[in-house]
Amino acid sequence: MRKVDTVDAIVVGAGHNGLVAANLLADAGWTVRVLETSGEPGGAVRSGEVTAPGYLSDLFSAFYPLGYASPVLRELGLDRHGLAWTHAPAVLSHLLPDGRAATISRDLAETMASMETFAAGDGERWRNAYRDWAAVSDRMLEVILRPFPPVRAGLGLARQLGPGDALRLGRRLVLSARELGSELFSGEGARVALAGCALHTDLSPEEAGGGVYGWLLTMLGQQVGWPAPVGGAGELTAALVRRLRSRGGEIVYRAPVRRVLVARGRAMGVRTADGRDWRATRAVVADVPAPALFLDLVGERWLPGRMVEDLAHFRWDGATVKVDWxxxxxxPWKNAAVGGAGTVHLGADLNGLTRYSGKIATGEVPEDPFLLLGQMTTTDQSRSPAGTETAWAYTHLPHRAQWPADEIAAHVERIEAVIEEQAPGFRSRVVGRHVFAPGDLERENPSLVGGALGGGTSAAFQQLFFRPVPGLGRADTPVDRLYLSSSSAHPGGGVHGAPGANAARAALARDRGLTGAAYRGLVERAQRVIYR
Incomplete structure (x- = not known):
């Protein structure tokens, strides 16, 4: 006979979103158990020595401007649980093939001076763009990171701006990175910095809606920097774990969930691979990709037919290959100014970014890859011995089921050639190397399907109320008391905790007396309209 353990909430997955959800439910007095497939928490927020002894690498994600600015994480008070942040001397340098660099610094005057070298007046234009951002940033982050639709924050932002400026902001949010950059700036420095930041997603400089990501990341860089946790990305996870345990939450490792238990349309708990049933009386929160939750853990029986059809059109973001050194x-950068930047973009000018994205869109491997590179010891001296450097770079590839080892090896050669061109002697300084091919990323973290980092494309057709499929844009699912808390849910990828917080709030709203019936009734009526 199977043993049944009962708690208020089961959280599937100890990624940062699952841990955020668990913390918020524990704050509400719920008993919470997190079931994690692997032997450690964190998902894509982890660190380890994978290159050489004494060199600490962030295995997946590294810099967290959204996490630092996120009202979700700020409200958790993780500094009281050991989290500390650190900054590189400069935020970002976009290094052009001709050797010039556009650099963003937390010192506004320094950023302005860098952008001014590309076009007279772009320093002042940068200041104006930043003033526009700073005026709305608090409400913008609330709009972006809170549950959809963001009624209160949205109305507050609209009142602040007035009808005309609200419409202008709305227009800005749907521009491509190229168009937005050309409207805001005259020179290539500021334009390519914005477009390069947009390519932290899977969107090309030409795609509608891509400009908002570039605007968000560049302006956050100016406002708060792109900080990293002292001691590695894993310290952010460790703080979430310590906070959860201080509130009585439990994490069970090596407990892969194979089925969400459903009865009469309601989530009752989960079953793990060992056949054990774990009961949840109030909620099951799933920090797993949407296709895995609905098609594998729940099953088509409990889903509306139209939703199953919609899931067939779910689109992943691009694959990733990452190298740590x-x-x-x-x-040894030829342009010494780049040495102080925590993050370096290199390998392409603006037109090169478009060509690179076009190759990926047509399923080809870019011969001249665009790189995002992190200088981690420059940012945090604890990452490696004095006088050395822990560094990484990643680039995107088309999303494929498999990547042969020889193709990955050839692409790693291209990656290092791009760096060597701008930093002669780079290869001679390598004392250890570790490569994550797309399949390796998925094996280390099953949520990174095919090496996709964002939980699904950032394209407009899979955002807001289209994420993960056309619906409410909320954490609620067609199964009562089951909630999606991964980056497949609104607002998507990035280490900010919003999907986890939104799922926890939805579970708490469902559980409350008045909204328990009324709230679920509204959700069910909306879903009948969408999926009929």
Missing amino acids: ALDGPI
Whole structure:
């Protein structure tokens, strides 16, 4: 006979979103158990020594401007649980093939001076763009990160701006990165910095809606920087774990969930691979990709037919190959100004970004990859021995089921050639190397399907109320008391905790007396309209 353990809420997955949801439910007095497939927490927010002894690498994500600015994480008070942040001397340098660099610094005057070297007046234009952002940033982050639709924050933002400026902001949010950059700036420095930041997603400089990501990341860089946790990305996870345990929450490792238990349309708990049933009386919160939750853990029986059809059109973001290096000294950049940047973009100018994105869109491997590179010891001196550097770079590839080892090896060669071109002698400083091919990323973290980092494309057709499929844009699912808390849910990828917080709030709203019936009734009526 199977043993049944009962708690108020089961959280599937100890990624940062699952841990955020667990913390918020524990704050409400619920008993919470997190079931994690692997032997450690964190999902894509983890660190480890994978290159050489004494060199600490962030295995997946590294810099967290959204996490630092997120009202969700700020309200958790993780500094009281050991989390500390650190900054590189400069935020970002976009290094052009001709050797010039556009640099964003937390010092506004320094950023302005860098952008001014590309076009007279772009320093002042940058200041104006930043003033526009700073005026709305608090409400914008609330609009972006709170449950959809963001009625209160949205109305507050609209009142602040007035009808005309609200419409202008709305127009800005749907521009491509190229169009937005050309409207805001005259020179290539500021334009390519914005477009390069947009490519942290899977959107090309030409795609509608891509500009908002570039605007968000560049302006956050100016406002708060792109900080990293002292001691590695895993310290953010460790703080979430410590906070959860201080509130009585439990994490069970090596407990892969194979089925969400459903009875009469309601989630009752989960079953793990060992056949054990774990009961949840109030909620099951799933920090797993949407297709895995609905098609594998729940099953088509409990889903509306139209939703199953919609899931067939779910689109992943691009694959990723990531290389970590242990270096016996700093990267020997030809342009010394780049040495102080925590993040470096290199390998393409603006037109090169478009060509690179076009290759990926047509399923080809870019011969000249655009790189996002992190200088981690420059940012946090604890990451490697004195006088050395822990660094990484990643680039995107088309999303494929498999990548042969020789193709990945050839692409790693291209990656290092791009760096060597701008930093002669780079290869001679490598004392350790570790490569994550797309399949390796998925094996380390099953949520990174095919090496996709964002939980699904950031394209407009899969955002807001289209995420993960056309619906409410909320954490609620067609199964009562089952909630989606991964980056497949609104507002999507990034380490900010919003999908986890939104799922926890939905579960709490469902559980409350008045909204328990009324809220669920509204959700069910809306779903009948969508999926009939």
